[in-house]
Amino acid sequence: MTTKRARLLPGNKEFDVHEHESVLDAALRAGLTLGYSCSNGSCGECRAILVEGELKRCSHYDYVFSEAEKNQGYVLLCSFTAQTNIVVEAATAQGVEDLPIQQIRTTVSKIDRVDERTIILHLKTPRSQSLRFFAGQHVTLNLSNGIMRNKSVASCPCNARFLQFHIHNAPGDEFADYVFNKLRAFDAITIEGPWGVFTLDDNSTRPIILLAYETGFAPFQSILEHAIALKLSQPIHLYWLVDNPGRHYLDNYIRSWVDALDNFQYTTLVAHEKLEDEGLTQERRIAALTEAGHQIIKDHPNLSGHDIYMCGPDSLTHAAVQLLLDRGLQEGHLLIDAVKRL
Ligand code: FES
Known part of the structure; x- marks a missing residue:
């Protein structure tokens, strides 16, 4: 597998792009908070300027660039992979205020009972609608029976389609009771968020x-x-x-x-x-x-x-x-x- 090096401006963060992998997926895997939405070439949210190097299309896209965007060298990071080492310029979310509140209908992919009192709940988003959030934030989980609860996302933003939540079986908690006793794989759970400012300061170099x-x-x-x-x-x-x-x-x-x-x-x-x-x-x-x-x-x-x-x-x-x-x-x-x- 050949791998190319990408550098993101501003900030000069570098990451690897594997063969056939979109630049967007590679950047997310590296923990970068790029703007995106559909991941399938429709919305244009992942637009970026190619500053150096060459790209190769890796998936179909429908988004139509304006003449001004074409002249400035805009590309879609979700639809292109790196042909050579590249430099791209793109907006990244700097703080929680830069992320939209999203509502996504997910499905239960796994209910992992790790001990008597704890379930790790795995939810999967649709392919075209992964959750944008900062590590440490929480979302509202809405069960189909109307019960809702705020829960911290336990998984990495770099894997934004596959979300994990830790559910504690507290006595008298109707949300936990439903998850432990009634929820099944492939059930739908709508999530809303992200919320909160409890996030990692990744600009700090302090221990x-x-x-x-x-x-x-x-x-x-x-x-x-x-x-x-x-x-x-x-x-x-x-x-x-x-x-x-x-x-x-x-x-x-x-x-x-x-x-x-x-x-x-x-x-x-x-x-x-x-x-x-x-x-x-x-x-x-x-x-x-x-x-x-x-x-x-x-x-x-x-x-x-x-x-x-x-x-x-x-x-x-x-x-x-x-x-x-x-x-x-x-x-x-x-x-x-x-x-x-x-
Ligand atoms: S994320 Fe929608 S076009 Fe790339």
């Missing part, structure tokens, strides 16, 4: 610390997969706190990153050593978050140069915050996804 509580790990799966796609080089340390032993439901997957990445550390934390302690109190959970904060301080005594991301219920995450600020963490470098949708 990153992630602290997740239970299924608050979901946005961090997306952020970590995105960081890997972008080949971020700064150290990343993930702390994952769960209520009971055995609740790190993606432990093996995360440990594969430890083996594969030079600068990735992973620390598991457990609030209560007793297996499935139903009597785990809010006080015990808050104490565990505080202990997690102490563990971070022990591992990273000076936090002044770090970015910290935390995801867990509002009532819990604040327990660790003051500790970390006292250790030099700058408030602007702390991002919290304090959610009620875990």
Whole structure:
């Protein structure tokens, strides 16, 4: 397989384009946030200027360029692959405000029960309508019976047709009850979003610390997969706190990153050593978050140069915050996804 090198202006981000792969797919695989919509040559949203090199058409397109666009050298990145090394100029989404709110009818492709209390729900979008979002954002899932819930997207924006969500089976949660007991493969779920500003600052070169509580790990799966796609080089340390032993439901997957990445550390934390302690109190959970904060301080005594991301219920995450600020963490470098949708 021959591979060509592409450089994107502005910003000079570089990525590989495989033979027969569209430049758009290659850029998305590399974690870049290019504008696009249909992915099939109809809408013109992936228009870009070819600055250097040669392209070859790899799929049919219907979009009709204006004379001005033709004169400026516009091409469709979803319909062309790289014939030589190339330089293209295209607009990228810089922040969440640059992304449209989308409504997409997806289908359930897999219901993966990873332990007694957790399902990883896999949804597939239509080929012509993948979800544009930043790693860490959430969407609203609308079930066919009218129940809806906001959930963090757990998969990488670089794989925007195949979405994952972590569903926790909380007692009395009618959404979780439906997913665990009634939802079937090929059922339809309409998603709306993306929402939220809990996203990776990929312009920062500061070391990153992630602290997740239970299924608050979901946005961090997306952020970590995105960081890997972008080949971020700064150290990343993930702390994952769960209520009971055995609740790190993606432990093996995360440990594969430890083996594969030079600068990735992973620390598991457990609030209560007793297996499935139903009597785990809010006080015990808050104490565990505080202990997690102490563990971070022990591992990273000076936090002044770090970015910290935390995801867990509002009532819990604040327990660790003051500790970390006292250790030099700058408030602007702390991002919290304090959610009620875990
Ligand atoms: S994404 Fe619609 S034409 Fe390329």
